[in-house]
Amino acid sequence: MIEITPLTITTSASVREALDRLNRTGEGVLLLVDDAGRLRRTITDGDLRRLLLAGSGLETGLSALPEQSAITAVEGIAPAEALGVMNDNGIDHLPMLDAQGRPSELLLRHELDSKILLSTPHLGEDELAFVKEAFTTNWIAPLGPNVDAFEEEMARTVGMAHAAAVSSGTAALHLALRLLGVGAGDEVYTSTLTFVASANPILYEGATPVFIDSEPASWNMSPSALETALRDGERRGRLPKAVIIVNLYGQSADIEPLLASCRRYGVAVVEDAAESLGATYRGRPSGSFGDLSALSFNGNKIITTSGGGMLVSNDRRLIEKARFLSTQARDPAPWYEHSETGFNYRMSNVLAGIGRGQLRVLGERVAARRAVFERYRSALSGIGALDWMPEAPYGTGTRWLSVCTLDPALAVGPEHLIASLARSGIEARRVWKPMHLQPLFAGCRYYRHDDAESFSDQAFARGACLPSGSNMTPQEQDRIIRALEHALRRAEHRAVASAR
Numbered sequence: 043m044i045e046i047t048p049l050t051i052t053t054s055a056s057v058r059e060a061l062d063r064l065n066r067t068g069e070g071v072l073l074l075v076d077d078a079g080r081l082r083r084t085i086t087d088g089d090l091r092r093l094l095l096a097g098s099g100l101e102t103g104l105s106a107l108p109e110q111s112a113i114t115a116v117e118g119i120a121p122a123e124a125l126g127v128m129n130d131n132g133i134d135h136l137p138m139l140d141a142q143g144r145p146s147e148l149l150l151r152h153e154l155d156s157k158i159l160l161s162t163p164h165l166g167e168d169e170l171a172f173v174k175e176a177f178t179t180n181w182i183a184p185l186g187p188n189v190d191a192f193e194e195e196m197a198r199t200v201g202m203a204h205a206a207a208v209s210s211g212t213a214a215l216h217l218a219l220r221l222l223g224v225g226a227g228d229e230v231y232t233s234t235l236t237f238v239a240s241a242n243p244i245l246y247e248g249a250t251p252v253f254i255d256s257e258p259a260s261w262n263m264s265p266s267a268l269e270t271a272l273r274d275g276e277r278r279g280r281l282p283k284a285v286i287i288v289n290l291y292g293q294s295a296d297i298e299p300l301l302a303s304c305r306r307y308g309v310a311v312v313e314d315a316a317e318s319l320g321a322t323y324r325g326r327p328s329g330s331f332g333d334l335s336a337l338s339f340n341g342n343k344i345i346t347t348s349g350g351g352m353l354v355s356n357d358r359r360l361i362e363k364a365r366f367l368s369t370q371a372r373d374p375a376p377w378y379e380h381s382e383t384g385f386n387y388r389m390s391n392v393l394a395g396i397g398r399g400q401l402r403v404l405g406e407r408v409a410a411r412r413a414v415f416e417r418y419r420s421a422l423s424g425i426g427a428l429d430w431m432p433e434a435p436y437g438t439g440t441r442w443l444s445v446c447t448l449d450p451a452l453a454v455g456p457e458h459l460i461a462s463l464a465r466s467g468i469e470a471r472r473v474w475k476p477m478h479l480q481p482l483f484a485g486c487r488y489y490r491h492d493d494a495e496s497f498s499d500q501a502f503a504r505g506a507c508l509p510s511g512s513n514m515t516p517q518e519q520d521r522i523i524r525a526l527e528h529a530l531r532r533a534e535h536r537a538v539a540s541a542r
């Protein structure tokens with residue numbers, strides 16, 4: 043995405059002016075428009091060269107250029123389609139026209155070819171050494187010294203006494219529910235504003251999810267909505283077997299009041315800290331508060347083992363049981379003896395090696411993600427229609443994802459912003475669609491933070507997640523900021539125009 047105003051030139055301009063403009067803008071193309079701003083054709087160096095060779099002078103007007111039907115795209119073209127049009131026609135630029143035929147954007151091949159993704163793995167310097175060690179010592183099979191060390195190191199980081207490394211965050215959550223005895227007929231409460239992996243394990247166990255709204259200060263589980271739900275559960279004679287508290291987008295939930303409610307009703311707590319590793323709550327690490335807490339090292343998380351997870355707890359018995367269940371629940375016997383359903387959920391020794399290396403750079407990764415967020419916030423502070431997911435005063439988040447919100451007065455929503463960024467080769471995503479709105483969970487109970495409106499519905503309707511990787515270059519961040527400015531200023535402009 044580039045600002046197209048400096049590239050736009052009218053027929054009254056001269057060849058000299060056009061050459062000067064090409065020279066200063068450096069994109070190799072100008073957009074020739076008529077008095078109404080409609081695109082007549084594109085102009086390249088070659089077009090001007092041919093004009094001069096045919097006998098025109100530097101002061102010749104651009105109306106001397108032959109008519110030419112420019113290759114253009116209609117507004118809202120999909121990036122892959124735009125790239126296809128460029129390939130078919132051997133061009134590197136594609137002007138996008140509005141309904142009146144005026145250029146509104148210029149799509150660039152080099153941007154569509156070098157995509158900036160939402161959140162990509164960022165390796166440090168030690169991962170390979172740990173993996174190599176696993177190879178040279180032939181500890182390729184599951185279990186081994188990296189697994190033991192990764193568990194120990196991660197438990198220390200999260201401030202829990204024990205840890206079991208598993209194949210995914212989802213597996214960790216599933217084991218947590220299994221360990222707490224969740225089964226058919228039980229209810230389990232969880233945040234509605236989350237990734238589906240927080241809720242799926244409830245279904246694995248044949249239990250019924252109940253969803254709790256978020257509160258505006260942190261976008262996490264609302265303590266008042268949880269209290270209402272628990273009171274109602276008690277009245278119905280059906281208190282939940284567990285509450286899964288999710289820490290969203292790198293920020294801890296307001297743990298104290300949530301825990302207090304669960305303790306009062308005697309309900310076990312699972313912390314879904316898949317998105318919040320490295321965050322703190324009142325000075326303590328996120329993930330240290332549940333009876334059991336689940337971590338994820340999926341490829342898009344703040345640190346990764348390509349795929350993996352961990353279950354942490356201060357209860358040694360629970361973690362030992364988790365290791366047992368995650369390795370097919372094999373009873374101690376001289377043959378293969380089984381008296382319980384087990385799972386193949388254990389993390390491999392090779393992947394644990396990646397995890398050990400990643401854990402050493404966790405602090406740097408947190409700082410880098412927070413810096414990306416601060417850069418967006420300060421660079422875009424002039425855009426009134428844009429706001430940000432807040433950081434609650436009780437802790438420090440990681441800004442695992444930088445999440446913005448669009449003013450409802452803006453005519454366009456996040457899907458428009460995301461499509462516009464995509465045309466600049468930038469990946470952005472919607473905020474999680476709340477679980478109570480998912481067809482999978484139709485009919486499940488849902489408790490709002492506010493009787494008048496559902497906060498999570500608002501966050502979904504207005505929010506967008508921006509590229510947040512700790513390995514983005516300053517140039518890539520600038521490109522994102524420029525594309526955001528362009529998309530939002532145009533949207534603001536439209537909002538003002540339609541209000542008139």
Ligand SMILES: *Cc1c(COP(=O)(O)O)cnc(C)c1O
Nearest residue numbers: 210211212237239240316338340
């Ligand atoms: C990523 C994620 C999970 C699941 O982790 P996996 O390792 O991908 O299975 C669970 N909960 C939340 C909130 C997540 O973001």
